[in-house]
Amino acid sequence: xxxxxxxxxxxxxxxxxxxxxxxxxxxxxxxxxxxxxxxxxxxxxxxxxxxxxxxxxxxxxxxxxxxxxxxxxxxxxxxxxxxxxxxxxxxxxxxx
Numbered sequence: 644x645x646x647x648x649x650x651x652x653x654x655x656x657x658x659x660x661x662x663x664x665x666x667x668x669x670x671x672x673x674x675x676x677x678x679x680x681x682x683x684x685x686x687x688x689x690x691x692x693x694x695x696x697x698x699x700x701x702x703x704x705x706x707x708x709x710x711x712x713x714x715x716x717x718x719x720x721x722x723x724x725x726x727x728x729x730x731x732x733x734x735x736x737x738x739x
Contacts, residue, residue, distance in 0.1 A: 645703045646739045650695035652731040661728050662686050668721045676715045678708035
């Protein structure tokens with residue numbers, strides 16, 4: 644199984660609305676992307692300056708499933724929106 648973990652920091656402008664929208668966009672992918680086996684999202688409450696604003700944890704059967712997710716048209720729309728509102732991103736892909 645492959646786990647995909649992504650964290651973002653978002654622009655301060657409209658951040659509360661951005662967080663709600665990002666959460667909804669990711670949850671909307673469940674059932675639309677066949678290779679997506681599990682999805683968790685969360686908004687950070689830790690005020691540390693090193694903390695990110697939002698996290699995504701997704702699981703796939705294998706690397707091909709992750710690739711299919713990343714290229715799925717619905718995910719591409721989400722990624723394009725996030726690109727327009729983020730300031731920073733960190734990612735880890737690993738086998739579990």
